[in-house]
Amino acid sequence: MAFSFRRASALGLIAASTLAIAGCMTETTYRPATGSGFSREGFSERQIEANRFMVSFSGNTVTSRDTVERYLLFRAAELTTQQGYDYFVMADRDTDKKQRTYATPSFGSGYGFGYGGWGPRWRYYGRGFGWRSWDPFWGDPFFDRDIDINTVEKYEATAEVVMGKGPKPAGNVRAFDARSVMANIGPTVVLPK
Secondary structure: OHHHHHHHHHHHHHHHHHHHHHHHOOOOOOOEOEOOHHHOEEEEEEEEEOOEEEEEEEOOOOOOHHHHHHHHHHHHHHHHHHOOOOEEEEEEEEEEEEEEEEEEEOEEEEEEEEOOEEEEEEEEEEOOOEEEEEEOOEOOOOOOOOEEEEEEEEEEEEEEEEEEOOOOOOOOOOEEEHHHHHHHHHHHOOOOO
8 A cells, every 4th residue: 555655746846847847838039049959949140241141049948049130130130130130131131940749658667466476567648547556467558558649849040141331231031130120129039146
């Protein structure tokens, strides 16, 4: 009896901590990039020429495409003013959606007492049935398999920007006044605490 109480307590603790972590998941804030590969989040830039940069912003799995593209535009404007320029032209721009699929089996295993001796026994979570047990004498562990399959997606926006001094070129829809962009988008940018 005490063994099952401890197991139930452990499972309850795991479930509570998982919900707490999931509840804390928020959009990526505007900050320099951290991580690598699929877990990379934040902005980065690479200088190509004196006035040309490749700028990118990667969000996490709860950051919307709109936020990622807005933060990219804000970073391009901020970088333009930091380099001493007044406007920038987006020579090239792209937003990629990356997906990753995870398959998580909900099986537990162990040894239990049954029919006068110790033998193999598995506990598994059957969708709609809750936790169930299997042993060699009852049922098939693979008949009611429960595998959780989760697909997560995230966005990364990149742009090649060319910076210039003076007023932005009239008639070029890819040209942005850096200070105007910062003034208009700045209030929507969430900085780390």
